[in-house]
Amino acid sequence: MSRTPPASAPSLPSNSSALAAAVDAAHQAGALMKQHLRRAKQVNESHQHDIKLELDVRCQKLITRVLARAFPAIPVLGEEGIDAASEQAVARWVVDPIDGTVNFAYGIPHAAVSIALQVRTADGFRSEVGVVYDPFMDDLWTAIRGKPARLNGRITRVSTRPRLDESIVSLGFAKSQDSLKAAQADFLELTHRVRKIRIMGSAALALTYVACGRFDAYVEAGVRLWDIAAGGLIVECAGGSFVTQALPGEHRYGLIASNGLIHDQIPHARASGAKSKPVGPKGGSKTPSRSRS
Numbered sequence: 001m002s003r004t005p006p007a008s009a010p011s012l013p014s015n016s017s018a019l020a021a022a023v024d025a026a027h028q029a030g031a032l033m034k035q036h037l038r039r040a041k042q043v044n045e046s047h048q049h050d051i052k053l054e055l056d057v058r059c060q061k062l063i064t065r066v067l068a069r070a071f072p073a074i075p076v077l078g079e080e081g082i083d084a085a086s087e088q089a090v091a092r093w094v095v096d097p098i099d100g101t102v103n104f105a106y107g108i109p110h111a112a113v114s115i116a117l118q119v120r121t122a123d124g125f126r127s128e129v130g131v132v133y134d135p136f137m138d139d140l141w142t143a144i145r146g147k148p149a150r151l152n153g154r155i156t157r158v159s160t161r162p163r164l165d166e167s168i169v170s171l172g173f174a175k176s177q178d179s180l181k182a183a184q185a186d187f188l189e190l191t192h193r194v195r196k197i198r199i200m201g202s203a204a205l206a207l208t209y210v211a212c213g214r215f216d217a218y219v220e221a222g223v224r225l226w227d228i229a230a231g232g233l234i235v236e237c238a239g240g241s242f243v244t245q246a247l248p249g250e251h252r253y254g255l256i257a258s259n260g261l262i263h264d265q266i267p268h269a270r271a272s273g274a275k276s277k278p279v280g281p282k283g284g285s286k287t288p289s290r291s292r293s
């Protein structure tokens with residue numbers, strides 16, 4: 001006789017079926033974002049360095065519905081709402097429905113949907129599947145742990161630039177005063193050592209730009225888990241390094257992502273002691289993250 005597993009202990013989805021559901025959800029939310037880019041948007045909350053839109057909430061609900069149709073027992077930990085079950089679950093979705101909300105709110109077409117499937121491990125959670133979708137460029141990055149990352153279905157890799165002074169480094173300017181100060185220090189420190197600094201306003205896209213070699217590194221002093229859970233895995237699967245440091249506050253991290261070759265040349269990495277290790281063959285991750293993607 002076959003037994004149905006209890007709701008609290010769902011069997012894990014196969015990574016390929018999880019990827020298919022996440023891609024479906026990302027495409028649907030991306031279509032909604034694209035439809036609304038140039039329209040007036042309802043602002044639910046406005047702070048000095050942050051905006052929350054009604055559309056963020058609508059996109060997260062849509063994503064949750066699509067994922068729940070495929071995997072009803074897997075909870076969602078998202079920027080716009082956290083299912084309490086996600087802290088204890090064996091698996092959870094980590095969702096940023098619109099990463100780059102401020103860009104999107106101002107009509108700047110640089111924002112993305114980010115969805116990761118994380119699985120519980122002995123010391124926390126680890127991303128197994130990652131999807132980042134930029135609906136404005138129709139760029140879809142996907143990764144399954146242990147396999148190569150893909151951009152629009154084709155294998156993608158980090159850059160091979162070995163020198164910081166030839167590199168494009170992206171910085172994130174987050175929301176809190178302490179992370180803004182740290183970002184200013186990074187800016188002053190790095191700006192004369194790199195070819196160009198870019199500050200584009202979407203952590204998920206900064207990570208995927210590293211994954212496909214458009215950027216050589218991305219540094220941010222205070223992101224949240226939903227900004228980086230999918231993109232971090234995509235960087236690792238593209239052969240790069242993704243080093244995070246847990247910060248005080250819930251699901252908060254500092255991070256340095258890079259092609260791996262320039263990690264140790266980033267002054268911030270030296271200062272914080274964040275160590276990157278050589279990346280294994282075939283894009284599999286050997287990077288020790290203090291908290292994993």
Ligand code: IPD
Binds near residue numbers: 079
């Ligand atoms: C933000 C963006 C931004 C980064 C912030 C994030 P949100 O995410 O990724 O680039 O600098 O740290 O919070 O709020 O637009 O989803």
